[in-house]
Amino acid sequence: MKTGRVTLVGAGPGDPGLLTLKGLRHLRRADVILYDRLASDALLRQARPDAELIAVGKSPGDPLGRQEEINDILVERAKRGLRVVRLKGGDPFVFGRGREEVNACAAAGVSCHVVPGISSALAAPASIGVSLTHRGAANAFVVITGRSSRSGGPPEYDWEALAKIDAVVILMGHASLADIAAKLISGGRAADTPAVSVESATTSCQRHVTGILANIAACVADAGLRNPIVTVVGEVARMARGEASHVEHPQRARRKPLVGRRIAVTRASSSSDELFRLLRLAGAETIACPLIRAVYPSEAGDADSALRRLRDFNWIAFTSMHGVEGFWRRLKWSGCDARSLAGLRIAAIGPATAAALHRRGLVADVTPPTFTGRDLARAILEAPHDRRPGSSARVLCPRGNLARTELESELRRAGAIAEPVEVYRTELIEPPAAAAAELARGVDAVVFCSPSAARQYATLGLSGREAILAALGPTTAAALTEAGLPCGLVPESADVRALVAALGERLRHEEALT
Numbered sequence: 001m002k003t004g005r006v007t008l009v010g011a012g013p014g015d016p017g018l019l020t021l022k023g024l025r026h027l028r029r030a031d032v033i034l035y036d037r038l039a040s041d042a043l044l045r046q047a048r049p050d051a052e053l054i055a056v057g058k059s060p061g062d063p064l065g066r067q068e069e070i071n072d073i074l075v076e077r078a079k080r081g082l083r084v085v086r087l088k089g090g091d092p093f094v095f096g097r098g099r100e101e102v103n104a105c106a107a108a109g110v111s112c113h114v115v116p117g118i119s120s121a122l123a124a125p126a127s128i129g130v131s132l133t134h135r136g137a138a139n140a141f142v143v144i145t146g147r148s149s150r151s152g153g154p155p156e157y158d159w160e161a162l163a164k165i166d167a168v169v170i171l172m173g174h175a176s177l178a179d180i181a182a183k184l185i186s187g188g189r190a191a192d193t194p195a196v197s198v199e200s201a202t203t204s205c206q207r208h209v210t211g212i213l214a215n216i217a218a219c220v221a222d223a224g225l226r227n228p229i230v231t232v233v234g235e236v237a238r239m240a241r242g243e244a245s246h247v248e249h250p251q252r253a254r255r256k257p258l259v260g261r262r263i264a265v266t267r268a269s270s271s272s273d274e275l276f277r278l279l280r281l282a283g284a285e286t287i288a289c290p291l292i293r294a295v296y297p298s299e300a301g302d303a304d305s306a307l308r309r310l311r312d313f314n315w316i317a318f319t320s321m322h323g324v325e326g327f328w329r330r331l332k333w334s335g336c337d338a339r340s341l342a343g344l345r346i347a348a349i350g351p352a353t354a355a356a357l358h359r360r361g362l363v364a365d366v367t368p369p370t371f372t373g374r375d376l377a378r379a380i381l382e383a384p385h386d387r388r389p390g391s392s393a394r395v396l397c398p399r400g401n402l403a404r405t406e407l408e409s410e411l412r413r414a415g416a417i418a419e420p421v422e423v424y425r426t427e428l429i430e431p432p433a434a435a436a437a438e439l440a441r442g443v444d445a446v447v448f449c450s451p452s453a454a455r456q457y458a459t460l461g462l463s464g465r466e467a468i469l470a471a472l473g474p475t476t477a478a479a480l481t482e483a484g485l486p487c488g489l490v491p492e493s494a495d496v497r498a499l500v501a502a503l504g505e506r507l508r509h510e511e512a513l514t
């Protein structure tokens, strides 16, 4: 049996763009990914859809026994012949216990490699313009931890020695910041040495406070900075952008109305990149909580017989991105390509579906003004088609097994021919444990893009505390209501841009009220 291997991949400080190319390659190939609490959703979405994702959410205060458990999982999966990636925040070897994982693998005869990452110790100061070795301000820097496994507080450093180093970078120092500052001062460091603390560096929630060694802990507490933070002590901290002790970036907050908001999305993450991208652009922290999954048939079915009769149709109407993907798979499976569609007019229900077509080199002839089956039918019926006498629209409708039949029934009511063919199936699934835990921790909104996800949410009893339940369109909103859940938001037009804008508006108003 082939043996697997373990790769420790440094995930970087938070911004997914700060993962190395090599790390990304490993992530995309992995059979199993063990990730930390701080790992970004965007990175996890790089995983293969069938990869096993295991959250090993170490957080301050977790029993140390967790590390042995992680080691055991790494070794056990690798011995099963799997490619295992251990995704670790920042750099795996900077206060990351990475070497313990390497040792555990070595002891078990499992090969283990390390892909370094950008440590928050470097990225956090850089993100606010602080150069740790700025000429004239610092010739050296040291990185220390505020938490030792033995005492829970800072390790027994030689504080007098540390006090002499130009720049001191403190990781895991939120709880012990006052203690560390006092120890540096009694070690001989001037109480008025500039200091800066950065929260969630390189993410959309980044903020920082500046102060001096004597009051930096109080500044952090006053500003309500939360973990994770990096603190820099030394002349170099003067370089921190922004003079105020609490820099909130008001312009950025206006452009990014969802900064600091946690939004769960219940659709399959592989299909929802645009939605996730827009939410993150607006500053939100996104939580992928898929409740449905599209499954594409691997055997011939109705769609294949329709493909042999494409001449019978003058339109093909797509009502979802999965419909495009599923149809494309059948087309390829039948040994055909886009040329088979020559002469057919193409309709797409909305911009995301049209974009999926566009990626395959096809331009939709019609997209209705509002993205419903009824309006799609109207757009097809009103568009010029085959003008031969007595001819009517003959529409092939690739769809999922649970998709709505509104398009077909509207077309038929108008005397057109509509032939639905199933090109994918929607399966109801339980969300990954980590996503369910995030939901339970509390989110500001939960987004639903389909009635099946809404029903599954109700069936699983996932109701988040006080979260706004947002539906992409009126049908999904109705499904929420039927399932006994209050739908708190439906955008005027059923597209993801409108949804993200409406969420921004709503949450801004909520904030104004509290």
Ligand code: SAH
Pocket: 013, 014, 038, 088, 089, 090, 091, 092, 093, 094, 095, 096, 118, 119, 120, 121, 124, 170, 171, 172, 173, 198, 199, 200, 201, 202, 203, 227, 228, 229, 230
């Ligand atoms: N191996 C990691 C550090 C792990 S220890 C690295 O190289 O970055 C966890 C600590 O890292 C946190 O307590 C915090 O001090 C720091 N940290 C990690 N990501 C951070 C971020 N985005 N912003 C600020 N601090 C961060």
